[in-house]
Amino acid sequence: MMKIVIVGGGAGGLELATYLGNKLGRKGQADVILIDQNQTHLWKPLLHEVAAGSLDAEVDSLSYRAHAAAHGFVFKLGRFENVDKVNRRIALAQVMDEDGVEVLPPRSESYDQLVIAIGSSCNDFDTPGVAQYSQFLEQSQQAQKFHRQLVNYFVKLNRSLIDDPDKILSIVIVGGGATGVELSAELFNARQLFALYGLERVTPEHMRVTLLEAGPRLVPALAEEVSESVRAELIKLGADIRLDTRVAKAEKNAFVTASGEIIEADLMLWAAGVKVPDFVAEIEGLETNRINQILVGPTMQATTDDSIFVIGDCAGFELDDGHWVPPRAQSAHQMADVVGKNIIRGMKGKPLKNFTYRDHGSLVSLSQYTAIGVLMGNFGSGQSLNVRGWVARMAYISLYRLHQIALHGWFKASLLVVADKINHIVKPRLKLH
Secondary structure, eight states, rough: EEEEEEEEOSSSHHHHHHIIIIITTTTTTTEEEEESSSSSSOOGHHHHHHHHHHSOHHHOOEEEHHHHHHHTTTTEEOOEEEEEEETEEEEOOOOOTTTTEEEEEEEEEEEEEEOOOOOOEEEOTOOTEEEEEEEBBBHHHHHHHHHHHHHHHHHHHHHHHHTTTOEEEEEEEEEOOOHHHHHHHHHHHHHHHHHHHHOOOOOGGGGGEEEEEESSOTTSSSSSHHHHHHHHHHHHTOEEEEOOOOOEEEETEEEEETTTOOOOOOOEEEOOEEOGGGGGSTTTTTTTTOOOOBBOOOOSETEEEEEEEOOGGEOOOOOOOOOOOOOHHHHHHHHHHHHHHHHHHHHHOOOOOOOOOOOEEEEEEEEEEEEEEEEESSSSSTEEEEEEHHHHHHHHHHHHHHHHHHHHHHHHHHHHHHHHHHHHHHHHHSSOO
């Protein structure tokens, strides 16, 4: 029986495992195995909401094991570190718990068909001090850590304002992409809600959010006029936007810009740039690009090995215009769809289908305040539609709902919508611990 191993349970990897488990695993036509270094899945575009407290990861995360049991595949805990293409085995590193105790030893897993879907991480561009002093939003655990610190800072600030009414909580975010922009807006919403839940001394002048962007505008994936609208909305909320500002180094409680300016911060977050983990570029026999993405051909197979498919942020797929398919959730969703069908076609001896990327646009959510973006593909050839407000918000939410549908089907996904509505009524509007 064919053994299909999927490494990485992000948006693309989990959707693919679900699809193949339903199509092949349940019918005993293949062994489908999903491997991830975490026990639970949370849609990565939601991490900024977890960091600010708008979303509770403990409630909204999905258990890989439970999902695997319901959808015909097997979940294994493991951290991918290498591929032996000759013997068709992957190496898995030792798994440790948060206290440094071994959970699983180093081991290997054989495969007939391998899918690499390990995603990406923040690119600090080797900026001195960033890895040591700044936080990142790559995983749920990091977002939850940021939120715990945020809660503690607000509690301390509320008490400190009794004796020092001019005290300020300073939060500095590096990176004006979607993550930095959306987190900035969520932080202003969090301040309002903290006041609602008893920390009423913290008023708008007591929190400063500074967003540093090395480029000339925010969210460069958006059209210039849309990007400017995003900047205007954040300024209206109270954010200090610094464009054309490159960070030269990070120190304890401060970023230092290339011009020598020291920007002090209580909370420091780096959200600039993405790359695939460095070890991928060192795997023998795989071709990679400058951000370590594994190069793939038209069918999403690695250029050097037809038994390896690559999807999501770690896949380097070059478009006809010389650009690369962007590392977005919609890209991973489309790649998972074509690879799932191609694996089944390959098992039946049918020719594989080529991947065609369809850009459906870019959207950013500015918390409860508004959403802004561009929708593409449905308004005539080559045309796009700039949207904001309620329409953009609904389009933004629909991206997550499509992910839930891919995982659970229409009926269960509809029940999750109802459950979310109920939780919104019975639970606090902000995670307070």
